[in-house]
Structures are given as C-alpha cells and as structure tokens.
Amino acid sequence: MIRTYVILTILCLYQIYTSFGQDCPSKQELQSALRQVHKLLSAHETSYLQSIRSLRKKLNLLQSAAARQNTKASNGTCPKLEVPNNGKKLGKVLAVGHEVHFLCEPGYELVGSESRVCQESLSWSGQQSSCRNINECSSTPCLNGGTCVDDVSRFLCTCAKGWTGATCQTPVLTFFTVVTNASTSTSTSSPSVSPSALPSSPFMHPSRCTQFLGSTRCSCEAGFTISGRDSNLCIDIDECEVFHMGQAGRLCVHNCVNTPGGYRCTCPPGYNLTRDSRNCKDIDECETRQHNCTREQICVNTYGGFQCVRVECPRIRNATYVKTSPVRCERNPCPVDNKACSQAPNSVSFHYLSVVSNMSAPRVLFRVSAIRVLGDTLRFGLLGSRGRRHFTVQRSGRQTGQLLLVSPVQGPATLEAEVEMSELERRATLGRYITKVTLFVSPYGF
Numbered sequence: 001m002i003r004t005y006v007i008l009t010i011l012c013l014y015q016i017y018t019s020f021g022q023d024c025p026s027k028q029e030l031q032s033a034l035r036q037v038h039k040l041l042s043a044h045e046t047s048y049l050q051s052i053r054s055l056r057k058k059l060n061l062l063q064s065a066a067a068r069q070n071t072k073a074s075n076g077t078c079p080k081l082e083v084p085n086n087g088k089k090l091g092k093v094l095a096v097g098h099e100v101h102f103l104c105e106p107g108y109e110l111v112g113s114e115s116r117v118c119q120e121s122l123s124w125s126g127q128q129s130s131c132r133n134i135n136e137c138s139s140t141p142c143l144n145g146g147t148c149v150d151d152v153s154r155f156l157c158t159c160a161k162g163w164t165g166a167t168c169q170t171p172v173l174t175f176f177t178v179v180t181n182a183s184t185s186t187s188t189s190s191p192s193v194s195p196s197a198l199p200s201s202p203f204m205h206p207s208r209c210t211q212f213l214g215s216t217r218c219s220c221e222a223g224f225t226i227s228g229r230d231s232n233l234c235i236d237i238d239e240c241e242v243f244h245m246g247q248a249g250r251l252c253v254h255n256c257v258n259t260p261g262g263y264r265c266t267c268p269p270g271y272n273l274t275r276d277s278r279n280c281k282d283i284d285e286c287e288t289r290q291h292n293c294t295r296e297q298i299c300v301n302t303y304g305g306f307q308c309v310r311v312e313c314p315r316i317r318n319a320t321y322v323k324t325s326p327v328r329c330e331r332n333p334c335p336v337d338n339k340a341c342s343q344a345p346n347s348v349s350f351h352y353l354s355v356v357s358n359m360s361a362p363r364v365l366f367r368v369s370a371i372r373v374l375g376d377t378l379r380f381g382l383l384g385s386r387g388r389r390h391f392t393v394q395r396s397g398r399q400t401g402q403l404l405l406v407s408p409v410q411g412p413a414t415l416e417a418e419v420e421m422s423e424l425e426r427r428a429t430l431g432r433y434i435t436k437v438t439l440f441v442s443p444y445g446f
Contacts, residue, residue: 078118087131096120097371104131107154117371141276143168154275164222167276169243169251202260203236223261239263253279253446268444270304280446298326302354303442311350319344327351345420345432352438357411357445362404366437368421369400375425383418383434391417403437411441 077094086108091100099117104110113126136155137148145160146168159168207226209218218226220234227233240256240263250256252265267273267280274281285291285306286299293299293308300307313321313329318340321329327350334341353365370378380401382393390409396402403419417437423430 076122078122078124081116081124081129084130086133087129094118096122100124102129107134107136108132109134120372141167165277167278169278205234207232207234221261236260251278254444268304271444280444298352300352300354300440302440303356304444307352307440309350309352309438314345314348316344321348343429343432345434348434348436350436350438352440354440354442355405355409356442358408359405359445361408362406364396364402365405365439366403366419366435367396367400368402368419368433368435369397370421370423370433371399373399373423375423375430377424377427379422379424381420381422383420388417390415393419405439409439409441411445412443413441415439415441 076096078096080094081089081100083089084102084104087102087104087110089100089102091098096118099115101115102110102113108131110129111132112129114129116124116126116129119125133150135150137150140148141155142148142157142159144163146163147158149156149158157166157168159165163169204227205224207218207220209216209232211217216231218231220226223237223239224234225237227235236258238258240251240258243251244256245251251263254268254271255266257264257266265273265278270283270285271280272283273279282301282303283290284301286293286301291299291306291308293306297308297310300309311323311327311329313323318338319334320332322332324330329348331341331344331346334344351366355365368380378399380393380395382388382391382403390405390407392404392406393401394404401419401421403417409415416439419435419437421433421435423432
C-alpha cells in the first residue's frame with residue numbers, strides 16, 4: 001500500500017513539472033521531493049497507528065464491561081421477599097438457585113407459592129405468598145340448625161332451641177308424662193314405688209313429678225327420658241345410638257362413648273380431640289419431642305404415630321457418594337476414563353410422606369423439578385417401587401415431573417417409589433437424579 005502511494009506521489013510530482021513545461025527535476029530536487037513524500041508517509045503511518053491503538057483500547061473497554069456485567073449477573077441476588085402477615089419465611093440466601101419457603105400460623109392458609117426459587121434472571125419463580133384467614137364455618141360444623149360465627153383459629157356455634165354443645169350436637173330433652181284421669185293420676189303420683197326401690201345406676205334415676213288440676217306431670221333431666229313402663233323412672237338416652245348420624249355426618253368421627261345424660265367422643269392413640277370435641281387431630285410427636293429416635297435417625301411424623309428413619313448413601317460399584325444434607329447424597333467426581341461411574345446417579349434424595357388410609361385418588365404426592373437444564377431433553381420415569389401399581393409419573397411442566405397416587409391404599413401400609421430425572425443431549429445421558437419417596441399410610445381415614 002505504501003509503495004503504491006510513493007509511486008503515485010512521484011507521478012504527481014512528475015506531472016506538476018511537465019505541466020509547467022519544465023524539464024525533469026534534478027537529482028537534488030528529486031531527493032527533496034522524496035523526503036517530503038517520506039515525511040508525508042510517516043505522518044500517515046503515525047495517524048494509522050494511533051487509530052489502531054484507539055480502536056484496540058475501545059475493544060478492551062468493551063470486553064472489560066462485558067466481563068463485569070457477567071460477573072455481576074453470576075454474583076447477583078434476587079430481591080428480598082417479605083414475610084407474609086400471620087406467617088413465616090424459611091430461608092435467607094437470595095443467590096441464584098436457592099429456595100425460600102413460606103408457612104402460615106394456625107388458623108391461616110397459604111395463598112400463592114409454598115416455595116420460590118431465585119432464577120438466573122434474578123427474579124423469583126412462582127407467585128407472591130400470603131396467609132389468608134381460614135373460614136372455619138365453611139365446613140358447616142354447627143349441627144341441628146346452629147349458626148356458626150367465624151373467629152381466628154376457631155368457630156362459635158349459636159345453637160337452636162333444644163340443642164347444646166360446642167357444635168350443637170347434644171340434645172336438651174325434657175320428657176313429660178301427663179295423666180289427665182284423676183284416679184290414674186293418683187295411682188301414678190302416689191309413692192307406690194319408693195325411691196329406695198328404684199334401681200341404683202347412673203343411667204337411671206327417679207323422675208320429678210308434680211300434680212296440677214288432677215293430673216300428674218313427670219320430667220327428667222337433659223339426656224334422660226321417662227321410662228315407658230314407669231313414669232317415676234328416668235332412663236339415660238344413648239346418644240351414640242339415637243344420634244349416630246346427624247346433618248353433618250357422624251356424631252363422633254372415630255368412636256362415641258355413651259355417658260349418663262350425655263356422651264363423649266374418643267380418638268385412637270396418637271390423636272387428640274379438636275375444639276369441637278367431635279373430630280380427631282394428629283399429634284406431631286416429632287415437633288413435641290415425644291419420640292425415641294437417635295441422633296443418627298430422622299423423626300418422621302405420621303398420622304397416629306411416628307417413624308425413625310436413617311438415611312444412608314447408596315453403595316454403587318465404581319462410584320462413591322457423600323451426604324450433603326440429612327436427606328441428600330451427591331456423587332463424588334468421576335475419573336475421566338471411568339464410564340461406569342459417570343453412568344451412576346449424580347444425586348439421590350430421600351423424602352418421606354404421611355397420608356391417611358383410603359385417600360382419594362388420583363392425587364399428586366410429590367414434584368421433581370430442574371432449576372436449569374444442560375441438555376436438550378429432560379426425561380422423567382418411575383423406577384422400582386414397593387406397590388408400583390399405586391403410582392405413576394407424568395410431566396407437569398417443561399422442567400417439572402410429578403409423582404401421582406392413582407389408586408387408594410388401605411392402611412396401615414408403607415409404600416416406596418423411585419422417581420428418575422435424566423438430562424440428555426442428542427439422546428446421550430448427561431446426568432441422572434434419583435428421588436426416593438416413602439409413603440406411610442395410616443390405618444385411619446380421617
């Protein structure tokens with residue numbers, strides 16, 4: 001390029017001289033012209049080099065800015081999530097890939113996502129979480145025409161006439177025997193049967209009789225009725241038998257025990273009565289520390305009891321695992337030439353669920369999700385399981401699969417299922433992740 005420029009310059013000088021009719025320049029003139037050309041070329045070369053340096057500097061600045069932006073993105077955090085009113089937030093780390101969980105206080109239900117993950121876009125997955133007051137009156141707990149008033153974590157029943165109790169479940173019964181015949185009245189009201197002659201039992205006692213205008217009226221306390229044979233005798237009403245089924249279902253969800261003048265509901269071991277004295281609520285032995293699990297074991301609360309489980313990492317030939325959490329094992333890095341190790345699961349997670357007997361199906365039990373996908377395909381499948389006919393696995397999203405219970409299970413029973421999530425690139429496996437789900441089925445259906 002420079003040689004061409006020199007030749008063009010010399011030709012230009014030659015044209016200048018010839019255009020004025022002058023002879024060819026002398027040697028000194030030619031050398032002077034060449035020196036001028038050299039200076040001109042040096043100036044252009046300096047300008048060219050300065051332009052190159054300026055362009056290179058700009059490119060370096062652009063590269064540095066891009067690197068800083070990438071570093072900021074990789075080290076960035078998601079915005080802080082607020083604790084919902086009447087609830088709790090579990091998890092403080094706001095970095096990419098970390099989860100935050102939400103719980104509500106008793107008497108409130110969660111609206112929105114129970115768990116949210118910080119995504120690479122520095123935004124949270126799922127919906128905003130809040131705690132909404134549970135309407136305890138929605139299940140119509142007040143029986144026999146009672147009116148329900150909702151309150152925080154409880155309800156109050158205003159009972160109709162003739163009924164009492166927390167859910168208006170106990171009848172207030174007073175029976176009268178009216179004898180209008182004076183002679184009959186005299187015979188029935190006279191102490192023909194003395195109180196000492198009446199049977200001695202808490203389930204029967206003498207009636208209260210009064211005479212008015214030639215007739216006798218006998219009455220009993222609530223929960224008793226006049227004996228069909230003798231108006232002087234009150235016998236207990238067996239509410240468990242008479243009112244076994246009411247407008248809102250069974251009088252007692254589990255078991256009814258008749259008592260003198262009333263009744264009481266009982267629950268199986270591991271349950272307590274709820275405030276309505278009719279339903280049963282499971283006792284969380286793990287939370288209340290009413291268990292005998294060792295430090296090496298995990299306490300899993302079940303309906304009516306608890307289970308002590310011990311998580312052990314799998315023993316697979318040519319692969320080793322380390323426990324990264326109480327319920328998760330990660331595979332150690334594999335040697336480059338160890339193909340058998342690379343085909344072993346990258347991680348194995350353990351999860352334990354408790355359900356009631358004969359729970360309605362189909363029902364989603366568990367979801368498995370990938371935060372990010374390396375390959376072009378994500379596949380979900382069901383491996384070996386105890387009670388396989390009760391389970392199936394299906395995809396519920398681009399990066400999520402779910403384990404379903406497809407048929408009811410009669411308790412007590414323990415079922416196991418292994419859900420596999422595989423990442424593939426052009427049908428070649430990049431990674432395998434196993435989730436072992438253990439299902440403890442209670443013998444009771446409430």
